[in-house]
Amino acid sequence: MPHKTMAYHKHLAKVIQERRLKAGLSQEALAAKASVHRTYVGMIERGERSPTCDIGYKLARALGVRFSSLIEEAEKRC
Amino acid sequence: MPHKTMAYHKHLAKVIQERRLKAGLSQEALAAKASVHRTYVGMIERGERSPTCDIGYKLARALGVRFSSLIEEAEKRC
Numbered sequence: 001m002p003h004k005t006m007a008y009h010k011h012l013a014k015v016i017q018e019r020r021l022k023a024g025l026s027q028e029a030l031a032a033k034a035s036v037h038r039t040y041v042g043m044i045e046r047g048e049r050s051p052t053c054d055i056g057y058k059l060a061r062a063l064g065v066r067f068s069s070l071i072e073e074a075e076k077r078c
Numbered sequence: 079m080p081h082k083t084m085a086y087h088k089h090l091a092k093v094i095q096e097r098r099l100k101a102g103l104s105q106e107a108l109a110a111k112a113s114v115h116r117t118y119v120g121m122i123e124r125g126e127r128s129p130t131c132d133i134g135y136k137l138a139r140a141l142g143v144r145f146s147s148l149i150e151e152a153e154k155r156c
Contacts (some may be wrong), residue, residue, distance in 0.1 A: 008135040050130035057086040068150035
């Protein structure tokens with residue numbers, strides 16, 4: 001699939017995973033910290049789901065970053 | 079409900095509505111431009127739904143703004 005037409009959430013998936021690894025958190029630890037189900041975190045990181053903005057906001061807070069910075073980083077890759 | 083505990087998408091709802099009105103678009107026109115169902119745009123603006131990040135991205139593009147700028151504006155209100 002050409003890069004330009006890749007759905008936005010696929011880029012966001014990679015950004016979230018990178019930030020989680022940088023924070024030294026497992027998917028389980030991030031899920032617990034963000035009060036999100038751990039299977040949902042896996043689905044988001046694999047790009048199987050476009051997270052709702054509320055979930056994205058919670059994940060960003062749990063990662064200690066601003067939600068807008070995650071969104072911006074993913075947007076730059078589109 | 080105290081301002082601080084209001085769900086993120088409720089703030090985003092207001093930001094999207096404000097930007098749509100500023101752009102002089104009806105909900106129907108925005109929905110068509112973004113390829114999103116018009117009833118979904120109404121639900122988002124009324125704060126009944128937390129949009130997925132893909133939908134938020136599409137709406138931002140249809141509004142002619144960066145998605146991260148919508149997200150940031152809503153984040154400031156949290």
